[in-house]
Amino acid sequence: MKKIGFLSFGHWSDHPSYKTRTAADTLLQSIDLAVAAEQLGLDGAYFRVHHFAAQLASPxxxxxxxxxxxxxIEIGTGVIDMRYENPLYMVEDAGAADLISGGRLQLGISRGSPEQVIEGWRHFGYEPAEGETDADMGRKKALEFLDKLKGIGFAQPNPYPMFPNPPGLLRLEPHSVGLRDRIWWGAASNATAVWAAENGMHLQSSTLKFDEGGKPFHVQQAEQIRAFKEAWRKAGHQHKPRVSVSRSIFALVTDDDRYYFGGQGKTADSFGYIERDQRAVFGKSYAAEPDKLIDELANDEAIQEADTLLLTIPNTLGVDYNVHVLSSILEHVAPGLGWRED
Incomplete structure (x- = not known):
C-alpha cells in the first residue's frame, strides 16, 4: 500500500486551450481539485513553488x-526554495497553515532549482555570506527554520511589553506541535539525501536527479533512497522516515487521454545538463493502457522503495479532467500494483 497524491506546477496562460487563463483561475481550481481529490480517496495535494513565473509562488x-x-488529505509543497525565504516569518506562516488544517501540512523545502531570473533571491533581499554559495545559504536557512519550528524560546522579552509575556525567552507564534517532524527535503543528489536524513527531514525525490554513475534514472533514484534510509537509521531519529517520488503517469482509457498523452510515453530516460555544467538524468514519462502501465511501473525500483507517490498533473486542463486522470490511476492501475485494494 502506498500513499498517492498529486503534484501541481500551477501553470496559467491566456491560451485558448487552457482552463487556467489567470492566476486566480489556477489558485481557485487548485482548491477545488484538492477537495475533489480528497473525495476520490487520494492521500495528498502538493504544489510546486516557482518565483518570477506564471506559476504558483507563495504557498x-x-x-x-x-x-x-x-x-x-495531506497538504504539501514540492518544493519551497529556501534561498528566497525568511526562516522566522516562514515558521509563523507554516504554523498558522498547519493549525488551520489540523496538523496535515507536509512541507517540502530545498535549496532551490534552476530559476527564471538571474539570482532571483537577491531581489528578495538575500545574498550569501562571504565564502558561501547560494546553495549554502539555502541549506543554512533550512536548518534555522527547522530549529525555530521546535517551539523553544530564544528571544529576550521586552521589560515593557504591549501585552503580558509568559516567563522566560519567547518563541515564535503560532506554534504547531509536530510540524517539525513533517518537513521534507527535495534532494537532487545522494549526498543531500543523506544530509536530509541526518537532519531529520523526510525525502522528496522528483523526476530528475544529478547523474551519479550513468545508470537508469529509477535505479539511481532507488540507490539515493536506500542511502537516505541508511543515514536515517544511523542518526537514530525517533519518528519514521518517509520518501516520496514524483512521476508523470497517464492511464490511456479514453479518446481524450490518447489525444493528450498517447505520444508522450517515453521509452527511455534522458540525460542533459542543468545549472551550467551539472549533468542530470531525467526520468521517463509513463503513458499507456492500464495493463501495460502496471507491467512498466512494477519494474520501477524507486517507486518500490518509496512510501508515497506524487502524480504530476496537467493542471491547465482543468479540474474535471484532472479528477479523471487521478481516478483512472486509482481505479485501473493502483490495485494491480498492490498500492490500493481492489
Missing part, C-alpha cells in the same frame, strides 16, 4: 485555504 495562502475546506 501558504493556498495551503491554508485548502486546509480550511478539506478534512483528511
Amino acid at each position: 501558504f495562502p493556498l495551503l491554508s485555504a485548502i486546509g480550511a475546506k478539506t478534512n483528511k
